[in-house]
Amino acid sequence: MSEDIPDTSEFGSVDPAPPSGMTDVETLREILCNEESKMFARMRALFALRNIGGNESVDALANAFDSESALLKHEIAYVMGQMQDSHAVPYLIERLSDSDEDLMVRHEAAEALGAIGDRVAMDTLEKFRYDSEPVIAESCEVAIDLMNWVQSKSLEY
Numbered sequence: 001m002s003e004d005i006p007d008t009s010e011f012g013s014v015d016p017a018p019p020s021g022m023t024d025v026e027t028l029r030e031i032l033c034n035e036e037s038k039m040f041a042r043m044r045a046l047f048a049l050r051n052i053g054g055n056e057s058v059d060a061l062a063n064a065f066d067s068e069s070a071l072l073k074h075e076i077a078y079v080m081g082q083m084q085d086s087h088a089v090p091y092l093i094e095r096l097s098d099s100d101e102d103l104m105v106r107h108e109a110a111e112a113l114g115a116i117g118d119r120v121a122m123d124t125l126e127k128f129r130y131d132s133e134p135v136i137a138e139s140c141e142v143a144i145d146l147m148n149w150v151q152s153k154s155l156e157y
């Protein structure tokens with residue numbers, strides 16, 4: 001492992017693809033959204049956008065929710081949860097609420113909403129808490145419990 005390629009990110013996880021060294025959000029968005037690009041390159045753009053952060057990066061990531069790839073979309077939802085940015089909440093609510101969306105994506109959107117912890121998402125999580133798809137129902141239950149747990153912790157201090 002060379003020194004300039006860390007094996008873990010600041011998020012404490014090993015990414016499935018190393019973040020791209022590019023820093024221009026628009027260029028990264030184009031790579032991420034290009035259905036002709038290799039998935040590895042798109043993932044590298046995705047993790048670069050996560051590391052850059054901010055509203056512009058969140059918007060660029062959300063742009064690729066139009067992608068054909070459930071794998072990519074689930075990864076987008078995952079990094080939005082890691083970013084813990086409330087700007088991502090409306091996008092995640094939209095993915096969770098889309099019953100035509102892949103279950104893996106909806107599951108990850110619910111988890112990300114729990115991780116972000118913005119209670120704006122609570123109504124949506126409650127709505128799908130007893131969904132007929134166990135994966136969705138369970139994901140929403142965990143997200144709700146996580147938010148309530150974080151809130152009870154913050155009240156202790």
Ligand SMILES: [Fe+2]
Pocket residue numbers: 107108111
């Ligand atoms: Fe997950």
